[in-house]
Amino acid sequence: MTATRLAARMVEKPWGRRTLWPGFAPPQAGGAPIGEIWFEDPRPGRADPELLVKYLFTAEKLSIQVHPDDALAREMGLPRGKDEAWVVLGADPHATIGIGLREVLTEDELRAAALDGTIENRLDWRVVAPGDVFYSPAGTIHAIGAGITLVEIQQNCGTTFRFHDYGSARELHLKQAIAAADRVPYLAPHVGRELGRGRTLLAEGPAFVLERWTGEHDLALAAGAFWLVPLLGAGTIGDEKFEAGGVWFVEQGGRIIVGEASDLIIAYPGAEVMSTAPANPVRI
Numbered sequence: 001m002t003a004t005r006l007a008a009r010m011v012e013k014p015w016g017r018r019t020l021w022p023g024f025a026p027p028q029a030g031g032a033p034i035g036e037i038w039f040e041d042p043r044p045g046r047a048d049p050e051l052l053v054k055y056l057f058t059a060e061k062l063s064i065q066v067h068p069d070d071a072l073a074r075e076m077g078l079p080r081g082k083d084e085a086w087v088v089l090g091a092d093p094h095a096t097i098g099i100g101l102r103e104v105l106t107e108d109e110l111r112a113a114a115l116d117g118t119i120e121n122r123l124d125w126r127v128v129a130p131g132d133v134f135y136s137p138a139g140t141i142h143a144i145g146a147g148i149t150l151v152e153i154q155q156n157c158g159t160t161f162r163f164h165d166y167g168s169a170r171e172l173h174l175k176q177a178i179a180a181a182d183r184v185p186y187l188a189p190h191v192g193r194e195l196g197r198g199r200t201l202l203a204e205g206p207a208f209v210l211e212r213w214t215g216e217h218d219l220a221l222a223a224g225a226f227w228l229v230p231l232l233g234a235g236t237i238g239d240e241k242f243e244a245g246g247v248w249f250v251e252q253g254g255r256i257i258v259g260e261a262s263d264l265i266i267a268y269p270g271a272e273v274m275s276t277a278p279a280n281p282v283r284i
Helices: 070-075 107-116 174-180
Strands: 002-005 007-017 034-040 051-058 064-066 084-091 096-101 123-127 133-136 142-144 148-155 161-164 193-196 199-204 208-214 217-221 226-232 234-237 240-243 248-251 254-258 263-269 276-278
Touching: 002 240, 007 051, 051 226, 051 263, 064 174, 084 199, 084 208, 096 133, 107 161, 107 174, 133 199, 133 208, 148 208, 148 226, 148 263, 161 174, 226 234, 226 240
Parallel strands: none
Antiparallel strands: 002 248, 007 034, 034 051, 051 148, 064 142, 064 161, 084 133, 084 148, 096 123, 096 142, 193 199, 199 208, 208 263, 217 254, 217 276, 226 248, 226 263, 234 240, 234 254
């Protein structure tokens, strides 16, 4: 078992913030706003991982966009498409995420709405609150609104096609976006279900599995790779200590011990739920 603390890289974005989530230092005085923190493997020569974990901090709405699925990505010479999931940590009153369309549109209707800006009104904008979870399959038209802090787990693909960006000078990709888009309302592909005490399955493939663990645990995890995102509390994975504010990449399973105040996200590629077994009870 190997547990590697991933390196945090702050990414400046015009829609970002200068006040971040507890545990993250703000940018230097006068510095550009930070929109994302990416967690990357610091070991040289490592192959690109299948998943990528980010924190997002929004002060403005993000562009209306879509990502390619695996089939379209392969046509483009990319290793994979981009399913993603969002776990909302904080939200201003009335903050929203636009996900899917309010009604089915033809290609011509979608193109016209993107060109004249009315696509913003065609999205299904949903008020969000801490604890909300969305799994957004590739092809879902979406936009994250202002005033939201969330953790994003995604297939490791950097390709985004923008339909609309509220008049900014950034490039749009209308032809590619229409080709990639599912022109339909969003229907959540997963419903959360309990796997055991304090262990909730949030998403079950096909690209990755997403779990949320709360409370005290002492479990042996099956061999395999997974990403560990502690939101609250602290614990150990094997001999490695972890705490909120970091992300760990774990290979070949291992024993995980966390205290009763813990709140963890665990993500791993594929569609099969990781098996676990009770370990010797140890309190921390």
